[in-house]
Amino acid sequence: MSQVFEQSIQINATATVVERCITEQALMHRWLNPVLRCEPIGTWSTDIGSKSRFVIQIPVIKPTLDSTVVKRQPGLVVWEFQGFFKGRDTWECQPIDKGTRLVNRFEFEIPNPLVSWGFQTFAQNWTKEDMQAQLQRLKRVAEQVQQFG
Numbered sequence: 001m002s003q004v005f006e007q008s009i010q011i012n013a014t015a016t017v018v019e020r021c022i023t024e025q026a027l028m029h030r031w032l033n034p035v036l037r038c039e040p041i042g043t044w045s046t047d048i049g050s051k052s053r054f055v056i057q058i059p060v061i062k063p064t065l066d067s068t069v070v071k072r073q074p075g076l077v078v079w080e081f082q083g084f085f086k087g088r089d090t091w092e093c094q095p096i097d098k099g100t101r102l103v104n105r106f107e108f109e110i111p112n113p114l115v116s117w118g119f120q121t122f123a124q125n126w127t128k129e130d131m132q133a134q135l136q137r138l139k140r141v142a143e144q145v146q147q148f149g
Contacts, residue, residue, distance in 0.1 A: 013146035
């Protein structure tokens with residue numbers, strides 16, 4: 001059963017600056033949840049076909065999601081991932097009058113019934129709240145980059 005979480009935020013920065021915050025690893029780590037670590041598999045890139053691994057810093061088990069960029073256009077990055085989740089994480093920068101509207105769409109399924117139950121019971125609300133918190137952190141980073149370079 002597929003689930004979709006979609007959130008957006010208005011950012012007072014150009015779409016180019018917002019896109020840099022999504023595609024440049026150093027900027028990404030400034031807004032990504034500290035519980036997550038994103039590691040390139042090979043050289044860091046957001047070109048189609050490039051791979052990375054997201055590691056959730058839970059002691060002992062450290063669940064991972066391997067992801068591949070499957071769609072890339074100016075202002076758009078889509079990561080497809082495999083692991084305990086299967087799905088896509090889409091980031092789209094939409095230029096607006098006073099900056100950028102950033103849309104994050106997280107579409108996924110959890111094939112293992114036990115993991116699915118655990119997610120729905122313990123992590124679903126946290127995940128939605130964390131997505132919104134990440135957007136707020138990304139907004140701060142992008143607006144700082146816009147202002148200070």
